Amino acid sequence: MARILPSISRFLVSEDGPTAVEYAVMLALILVACISIVTTLGTNISSTFGTVNTSMSGS
16 A cells, blocks of 8 residues: 555646546547537438439439
């Protein structure tokens, strides 16, 4: 236990922990944005292809 406490205190004092958390939060926000953009584009593209398919089938 005596060997673990200095390691924990060094980790808490260092800037690496918060920086890693900030990067993880930033990555999560970027992923959410990308997923929502791809979902929206997929819906719009599917609708467009459906319209084209309907217009070609009616001929």
